[in-house]
Amino acid sequence: MENDRPTDGPGPIAPLRVAVTGGTSGLGLALVRELRGRGARVALVARGSERVERVAHGIVGDVARKEDIYPIGLQIVGRLGGLDVLVNNASDLGPTPLALLADTDCEDLERALATNVLGPFRLTRALLGALAASAREGRGAVVVNISSDAAVTPYPRWGAYGASKAALRHVTDIWNAEIESEGLRLLSFDPGDMDTPLHALAVPDADRATLKRPETSARDLADAIAAALPRPRASLGCPPPVAVEGGAS
């Protein structure tokens, strides 16, 4: 259930408006629950209509499809009445089982780039106007792009995914440098190795007991978002500083 209670502070402050792509599983689902628990209004996006339609403000869409981006953006802004925070979390692993680059089909690399780089790029562009309006109103405007250690470490067999996450990280840093003076912030967040369906697909024989719970990473991510917002928003759950990658850490 949505929690629309006002945040604390000098007077009632409208709830934070957040959109999370890939919000029906793993980190995205845990983040939706964490943010709603902290009083935010959250829209989520995923392809699988059955799971999306079970939740409030669920939007069916594929961020890898160019023609889905504006319908997704319009529904986000329409349902939330604007947007303060966008979390580009939906992701594609490339070929599974993971493959050497020499054995990677172009179509698998294209899909990873479309989902992990072009999707966040297009959706952020489509929502820039709404985010800029939020920044002008002093509500804050933050875009979080979910990264990975594969963005910086060239792990064999993670070529399509790693290359896409490296590109996303660089896009994030450059865009943040270009736009920070206008009150918008873009940051990367590496959630660590988590026990999720994506991880199980990538590393089927992993010892799940050694993996982070997505709820733990979601709490850290919500804290990072709160830290990146203007001061009154700290009531989202003012955190101790957490390590985030990129220009906005």
Ligand SMILES: NC(=O)c1ccc[n+]([C@@H]2O[C@H](COP(=O)([O-])OP(=O)(O)OC[C@H]3O[C@@H](n4cnc5c(N)ncnc54)[C@H](OP(=O)(O)O)[C@@H]3O)[C@@H](O)[C@H]2O)c1
């Ligand atoms: N798990 C890890 O250990 C780990 C480590 C480092 C970084 N990460 C990053 O953390 C993020 C979340 O990963 P996760 O492990 O939580 O993944 P997950 O459990 O597989 O969840 C992925 C979510 O994204 C949605 N999705 C996938 N492709 C989509 C598309 N094209 N358009 C819209 N939605 C799409 C999925 O729903 P549908 O399939 O219904 O669309 C689902 O809701 C990703 O960015 C991942 O790269 C994960």
